[in-house]
Amino acid sequence: MLKILDTKQIKTLDQFTIEKEPIASIDLMERACRAFVNWFTPRIDATKKIGIVCGTGNNGGDGLGIARLLKDWGYPVTVYIVKGTGSETEDFKVNHERIQGELKIIEISNEVELALFEEFDILIDALFGSGLSRPVEGVYAKVIAAVNNAEALTISVDVPSGLMADKPSTGEIVKADFTITFQFPKLAFLLPENYKYTGEWSVVDIGLSKQGLRESATNNFYITQKAVRRILKPRSKFSHKGTFGHALLIAGSYGKMGACVLSSRATLRAGVGLLTVHIPKCGYQIIQTAVPEAMALVDDSEEIFTRPGDLSKYNVIGIGPGLGKEEPTIKAFAKVLEQFRKPLVIDADALNILSSQRELLHLIPENSILTPHPKEFERLVGEWKNDFERLEKQKQLAASLKSIIIVKGANSSVATPEGQIYFNSSGNPGMATGGTGDVLTGVLTSLVAQSYNSVEAAIIGVYLHGLSADLVAQERGMSGLIASDVVDFLPLAYKKLLRA
Numbered sequence: 001m002l003k004i005l006d007t008k009q010i011k012t013l014d015q016f017t018i019e020k021e022p023i024a025s026i027d028l029m030e031r032a033c034r035a036f037v038n039w040f041t042p043r044i045d046a047t048k049k050i051g052i053v054c055g056t057g058n059n060g061g062d063g064l065g066i067a068r069l070l071k072d073w074g075y076p077v078t079v080y081i082v083k084g085t086g087s088e089t090e091d092f093k094v095n096h097e098r099i100q101g102e103l104k105i106i107e108i109s110n111e112v113e114l115a116l117f118e119e120f121d122i123l124i125d126a127l128f129g130s131g132l133s134r135p136v137e138g139v140y141a142k143v144i145a146a147v148n149n150a151e152a153l154t155i156s157v158d159v160p161s162g163l164m165a166d167k168p169s170t171g172e173i174v175k176a177d178f179t180i181t182f183q184f185p186k187l188a189f190l191l192p193e194n195y196k197y198t199g200e201w202s203v204v205d206i207g208l209s210k211q212g213l214r215e216s217a218t219n220n221f222y223i224t225q226k227a228v229r230r231i232l233k234p235r236s237k238f239s240h241k242g243t244f245g246h247a248l249l250i251a252g253s254y255g256k257m258g259a260c261v262l263s264s265r266a267t268l269r270a271g272v273g274l275l276t277v278h279i280p281k282c283g284y285q286i287i288q289t290a291v292p293e294a295m296a297l298v299d300d301s302e303e304i305f306t307r308p309g310d311l312s313k314y315n316v317i318g319i320g321p322g323l324g325k326e327e328p329t330i331k332a333f334a335k336v337l338e339q340f341r342k343p344l345v346i347d348a349d350a351l352n353i354l355s356s357q358r359e360l361l362h363l364i365p366e367n368s369i370l371t372p373h374p375k376e377f378e379r380l381v382g383e384w385k386n387d388f389e390r391l392e393k394q395k396q397l398a399a400s401l402k403s404i405i406i407v408k409g410a411n412s413s414v415a416t417p418e419g420q421i422y423f424n425s426s427g428n429p430g431m432a433t434g435g436t437g438d439v440l441t442g443v444l445t446s447l448v449a450q451s452y453n454s455v456e457a458a459i460i461g462v463y464l465h466g467l468s469a470d471l472v473a474q475e476r477g478m479s480g481l482i483a484s485d486v487v488d489f490l491p492l493a494y495k496k497l498l499r500a
C-alpha cells in the first residue's frame with residue numbers, strides 16, 4: 001500500500017530525510033527536479049516551446065531547477081517568476097542564482113494579460129505546491145487564469161497551483177493536463193471533484209527516508225498491485241471446491257435477469273467453490289442456460305424475490321443486483337437480514353431498500369460490504385458539500401454499521417469500520433457502463449466466500465475488478481467495453497496478479 005500523507009507529515013518527512021540521510025535541502029530539491037525531468041523528457045519533444053511559471057517558495061525553486069535541467073536538454077525555456085506577497089525560500093534563492101544570465105527570466109508583479117502565455121506549447125506550473133495555505137488571490141489568481149486560458153499543454157509540479165493537497169479548495173486553481181507529484185499521491189487527487197485540476201497524475205520517487213515513511217502513521221492508503229498480490233492466497237494442490245466456500249446470490253427480477261447473470265458469472269470467475277442463485281421463476285431457464293455452473297433456487301413468485309430459503313449453509317450472501325423494490329421483496333430482504341449473521345455483500349436495489357427502510361440498517365451483520373455508487377450513497381447518507389465531507393460520511397457509516405463501505409467511481413474508496421480509507425488504483429473510464437457494478441458484487445461475494453476477511457475482500461475485489469477492465473481496455477480499447485468483458489477477463493487479471 002502506498003501511504004497517503006498530509007502536507008504536515010510530508011514536511012516532517014522531508015526534514016527527517018535531510019537530517020537522517022543526510023542530504024542538503026537544495027540537493028533534495030535537485031532530486032525532485034530530476035525526477036520531474038525524467039518523466040518529462042521521454043514524453044515531450046525538445047523542439048516544444050516551454051514556459052515555466054514559478055512562485056518564490058520551494059515549488060517555485062523546483063520550477064527554476066527544472067528550467068535549468070531542461071535547458072541542458074536543449075529545450076527552449078522561458079522562466080516567469082511571480083512576485084506577490086510571498087517571500088523567497090533559501091532553496092529558491094540558490095536555484096535563482098544558478099540560472100542568472102543563463103535563461104530568459106521575466107518577473108510578474110502586478111498586471112497580467114490573459115493572453116500572456118499564448119506563445120508556448122508547454123506550460124510548467126510551479127507557482128504553489130504543498131505549501132499553499134489559503135485560496136490564491138491578486139496577481140497569483142491572475143497568473144493562474146492566464147495559465148488556464150493558454151492553449152498549451154499544462155504540467156503541474158507536485159500539486160496543481162491553487163489546489164489544497166488535503167483540504168477542500170476554493171479560488172483560482174490551475175487545470176493541469178498532467179500532474180507530476182513527489183513520492184506520494186495527495187489525498188485531493190483521489191477525489192472525483194479534483195480531476196479537472198490534476199488531469200492524469202503520476203507519482204515520482206524522490207527517495208524520502210524509508211524509515212521516516214514507516215514511522216508516519218496514516219489512515220489513508222493507495223492500493224498497489226504489490227499489496228494486493230501479498231494478500232492473495234494461491235490455490236494449493238490439495239484444495240477442493242469446499243475450500244472456496246459456498247455463496248448465495250439473491251438477484252434478478254422480471255426484466256432484470258441480466259444483472260443476476262453478470263453477478264453470477266463474476267462470482268464464479270472470481271473463484272468461488274459453489275454458487276447457488278436465488279431467482280424468481282421467470283429467471284429459471286435464463287440462469288440455467290447462461291450460467292450452467294450455478295445451482296438455481298427458485299422463488300415462489302414468478303417475477304420477484306419474496307421469500308428466502310434455508311440460509312444456513314452459505315458462507316456469504318450477495319444481494320441486490322436487479323432485485324427490484326416491491327413490497328414483498330422488502331419484507332424478504334428484512335428476513336434475510338434477521339436470519340443471516342455472516343457477512344452480506346449489499347448492492348443496488350438492496351441499498352435503495354435500506355435508504356427507504358432505515359430501520360433495517362441496524363440489522364446488517366458486522367463485516368458486511370456495501371457497494372453504493374455516489375447516487376446510492378447520497379440516498380443513504382444525504383448530500384455533501386464536497387468530496388472531503390463525502391469521505392467523512394463514508395467513514396461514519398462504516399463505523400456505525402461496523403461494515404465496509406465501498407463508494408464506486410474512479411479511484412473507488414473502501415472505508416473500514418476502524419477509519420481507514422483505501423483508494424483503488426486500477427480501472428478506467430470504459431467501466432462507466434451498465435452492469436460493471438453487478439460484476440463487482442459477484443467478485444466481492446466470491447472473495448468473502450473464499451474466506452478472505454471483508455477488508456481484504458474489498459481491497460482485492462476493487463483492484464481485481466479494475467485490473468480486469470484494464471486488461472480488456474489494453475486488448476480491445478475502452479470505448480466498446482461491456483460488463484461481460486470484465487467478467488471474461490477476470491481469470492487473466494488473476495493470472496497477472498498471482499505472477500510472482
Ligand SMILES: NC(=O)C1=CN([C@@H]2O[C@H](COP(=O)(O)OP(=O)(O)OC[C@H]3O[C@@H](n4cnc5c(N)ncnc54)[C@H](OP(=O)(O)O)[C@@H]3O)[C@@H](O)[C@H]2O)[C@@H](O)CC1
Pocket residue numbers: 010011013014028029032055056057058059060061062084085086089127128129130131132133134135136137140157158159182183206
Ligand atoms: N518533501 C517534498 O516532497 C519536497 C518538496 N519540494 C517542493 O516544495 C514544495 C513545497 O514548498 P513550500 O513549503 O515552500 O511551499 P510552496 O507550495 O512553494 O508555497 C510557497 C509559499 O507561499 C505561501 N503561500 C501559501 N498560500 C499562499 C497564497 N494563497 N497566496 C500567497 N502565498 C501563499 C506560503 O507561505 P505563507 O505565506 O503561508 O507563510 C508558502 O510557504 C512542494 O510542493 C515541492 O514542490 C521539493 O523541492 C523537495 C522535496
Ligand SMILES: [K+]
Pocket residue numbers: 059125126127128129156157158159160161
Ligand atoms: K505547482
